[in-house]
Amino acid sequence: MIIYGVSANEHDAALAVARDNTILFASPAERYSRLKNDRDLNVSLLRDAAAVGSPDLIVWYEKPFRKRLRKALAGQYKDALRADGKRYLAKFGLTAPVRFFQHHECHAAGGFYTSPFDEAAILVVDAIGEWETISIWNGRGKKLTKIYAEVYPHSLGLLYSAFTQRIGLKPNQEEYILMGMAAFGQPRYADQIYQDFIERFEPPHLALRYNVHRGIRWWRPDLKNDFDIATSIQKVTEDILKGLARWIADTIPLKEFVFGGGVALNCVANSALARLGYFKDIWIAPDPGDAGSCIGAIAAHVRERLEVPGPYLGYEIKRAFDWEGAVSALLAGQVIGIANGRAEFGPRALGNRSILADPRVRDIKERVNTIKGREQFRPFAPVVLAELAPDYFDMPVPTSPYMQFVAKIRDPARFPGISHHDGTARVQTLRFEDNPNLHAVLTRFYQRSGCPMLLNTSLNVKGEPLINDWTDAVRFEKLSGIKVY
Amino acid sequence: MALNLLSRLVRWVKSMIRIRRMKNRDPFIY
Numbered sequence: 001m002i003i004y005g006v007s008a009n010e011h012d013a014a015l016a017v018a019r020d021n022t023i024l025f026a027s028p029a030e031r032y033s034r035l036k037n038d039r040d041l042n043v044s045l046l047r048d049a050a051a052v053g054s055p056d057l058i059v060w061y062e063k064p065f066r067k068r069l070r071k072a073l074a075g076q077y078k079d080a081l082r083a084d085g086k087r088y089l090a091k092f093g094l095t096a097p098v099r100f101f102q103h104h105e106c107h108a109a110g111g112f113y114t115s116p117f118d119e120a121a122i123l124v125v126d127a128i129g130e131w132e133t134i135s136i137w138n139g140r141g142k143k144l145t146k147i148y149a150e151v152y153p154h155s156l157g158l159l160y161s162a163f164t165q166r167i168g169l170k171p172n173q174e175e176y177i178l179m180g181m182a183a184f185g186q187p188r189y190a191d192q193i194y195q196d197f198i199e200r201f202e203p204p205h206l207a208l209r210y211n212v213h214r215g216i217r218w219w220r221p222d223l224k225n226d227f228d229i230a231t232s233i234q235k236v237t238e239d240i241l242k243g244l245a246r247w248i249a250d251t252i253p254l255k256e257f258v259f260g261g262g263v264a265l266n267c268v269a270n271s272a273l274a275r276l277g278y279f280k281d282i283w284i285a286p287d288p289g290d291a292g293s294c295i296g297a298i299a300a301h302v303r304e305r306l307e308v309p310g311p312y313l314g315y316e317i318k319r320a321f322d323w324e325g326a327v328s329a330l331l332a333g334q335v336i337g338i339a340n341g342r343a344e345f346g347p348r349a350l351g352n353r354s355i356l357a358d359p360r361v362r363d364i365k366e367r368v369n370t371i372k373g374r375e376q377f378r379p380f381a382p383v384v385l386a387e388l389a390p391d392y393f394d395m396p397v398p399t400s401p402y403m404q405f406v407a408k409i410r411d412p413a414r415f416p417g418i419s420h421h422d423g424t425a426r427v428q429t430l431r432f433e434d435n436p437n438l439h440a441v442l443t444r445f446y447q448r449s450g451c452p453m454l455l456n457t458s459l460n461v462k463g464e465p466l467i468n469d470w471t472d473a474v475r476f477e478k479l480s481g482i483k484v485y
Numbered sequence: 486m487a488l489n490l491l492s493r494l495v496r497w498v499k500s501m502i503r504i505r506r507m508k509n510r511d512p513f514i515y
Contacts, residue, residue: 011515074504076513127515153504161514171514211504214511 002053004096005298007061007106007290008041009088011172014291014345015045017052018298022307025052026345027314028291031468037173038465041092048315055096059301060085061106061293066130070152074213101300103129104261105144107288110296111260112139113306115283121252123244126261126290127157127172134244136204138252142303147252148204153211156240157263159197162212163233166219167226179268180378182234183422185227190235192220201240203247237263238272249278257282260296264288264404265347267426271405274396286311286402287346295345310434311402312352314343315468321437326356326485327444330454333361335368337459337484339473340437343466348403349458350428351383351438353466355482357455358445359417364455368417371480373462379420384453385442386429392453393427403428417455428456459484 005016008029016026025048030036032044064084071080083091086098101109107124122137122144133155136148152158161171164178196219200207223229241263248257257279264270264284274282285292299306321340329336335357344350355371357364359382369376381403389395392415393407400407406426412419419425432439446452459467459476467473473484 073501074513079513151500153506158515165514209506211507213513213515214507214509215514216508217511218509 001056003298003301004049004055004058004094005061005294005296006041006058006089007293007297009039009082009084010290011037011039012289012291013039013041014294015041015049016294016298016313017049017055018302018306019053021302021304023295023298023309023313025049025313026295027343028345028465030465031314031343034464034472036463036465043092046092046094055094057301058089058094058096058098059297060089060098060100061290061297062103063100063130066102070128070131074152074211099301101297102132103293104132104135104149106293106296106300107260108135108137108139108144108258108296109299109303110292111258111283111285111288112137112144113299113302113304114285114295114308115256115258117256117258117281117283119254120256120258120283121248121254121279122258122260123248124261125156125241125244125263127155127161128152133157134204134206136244136248138254139258144303150204150206153213154206154208155212156206156237157261159208159212160233160237160263160266162216163229165215166217167229171215176265177375177378178230179234179266180420181227181230182268183231183420183424184377185225185229185231187232187235188228189223189232193232193236198236201243203243206240234268237266238269241269241273242276245273245276245278255280259284260288262289267404267406271396271407274405282397284402284404286344286348289347292346311344311346311350312342312435313345316342317470317473319470322485323437323440323444326441327448329483330356330358330441330445331448333358335364335371335482337467337473337476337482338438339459339467339470339484343468346402348381348428349456349466350402351430351435351456353459353468354438355457355459356441357417358449358451359415359453359455360451362416364417368455368457371482372457372460377421379425380418380455380457381426381428382415382418382453383428383430383438383442383456385446386431388452389427389429393425395427399429400427401429401431401434415453418453
């Protein structure tokens with residue numbers, strides 16, 4: 001049976017195709033439409049999905065009626081009336097039978113059934129689903145049992161997004177920039193945030209004083225240091241997540257922990273949770289956010305472990321890969337691009353749509369930030385040979401193949417290209433089986449330079465999604481002057 | 486039964502009040 005999992009009509013639309021419990025294809029819509037965080041499916045994406053198979057069943061990542069009700073009650077009348085679910089799919093000619101699953105159920109299932117665990121405690125935290133904002137589950141075999149749920153408007157994710165807007169960034173898009181800024185400030189307003197916004201936090205109960213759904217531009221206009229505000233809300237977020245993790249560890253006596261929802265994209269908070277030591281093993285799906293719920297909806301339907309052949313599930317560029325040329329360019333201190341094989345599903349470039357560079361070069365961070373049109377303070381991530389990662393990083397987890405955890409760099413001065421202000425880096429560990437092409441490049445680079453890591457960032461320019469096909473790569477070459485292999 | 490319904494109604498009204506408790510009329514961020 002061919003199943004289409006769909007997450008669309010809100011933000012970060014995405015589509016996954018599975019045969020029974022095997023994921024065959026998955027891609028965010030933005031890669032095809034070239035519109036960042038695109039909310040809609042598109043014809044090109046559906047054409048590639050159709051090449052895999054026509055759907056016998058479509059699974060949708062939300063319960064449309066519950067969401068409409070919440071929107072209507074909150075005052076989002078236009079949104080509440082927008083075509084959703086079956087009506088939305090019909091616009092794209094998708095008329096197969098449709099099953100709907102709850103938003104947080106898709107996050108929980110998408111995490112648990114892609115994890116290596118037979119049983120696990122599951123925490124889902126995001127801005128809003130239909131109503132739920134925080135949910136705690138116990139996953140065991142085919143059974144997912146909800147243990148607790150907090151509902152709108154009491155939302156940690158929404159509060160974080162409101163602060164993203166408060167410091168002049170785009171909410172629901174640029175939360176990762178706020179997280180990066182947090183390394184530069186002091187948490188001097190954390191108490192103020194507790195006082196002004198948190199009415200009660202007795203794990204797992206969280207109550208906010210206000211509905212922050214319209215942002216908090218009104219909050220303390222006298223506070224001008226955006227870096228301190230960023231550090232403060234990051235601290236509050238981590239404290240609340242730690243409180244939830246403690247409650248889970250006390251309530252569900254399991255050593256395996258799955259974390260999902262948009263807040264699980266906060267790799268600094270993920271590392272704080274990992275370092276608590278409450279759990280033996282932590283699993284975060286490659287895309288724990290809403291785009292990932294296209295796979296989550298399939299998981300919620302099949303209720304068994306999904307066969308997922310890694311994070312490379314998207315459009316395939318079939319070209320001979322000149323890895324010797326790539327290594328030579330890197331050794332010469334050049335910045336290069338890689339666009340080869342199937343595109344990564346998820347927000348991180350993991351080697352098939354990446355910009356690579358030598359992290360030891362003094363001005364490499366400034367050069368790559370200039371190429372990408374990013375703020376100069378923003379850090380880059382390293383990809384490191386997995387077996388050597390502990391020699392160079394104080395890892396909070398044994399492996400981090402999807403760049404979901406940050407680690408202290410043991411010698412940050414040696415690797416200025418990947419060292420953040422606080423001496424940390426968001427590490428991608430790499431084994432041969434993760435990505436043979438990238439492993440070949442990195443191994444040869446290590447043999448010839450003695451450096452087992454490369455700077456790895458997404459192959460795109462500011463404001464655009466990750467490169468999808470070779471036409472996009474050629475355009476990138478012309479715009480940036482960077483050779484793409 | 487009636488008491489149960491009444492308490493659910495009170496809870497619903499309270500949650501509605503909480504949902505509409507916003508300090509501004511800016512556009513929704515989601």
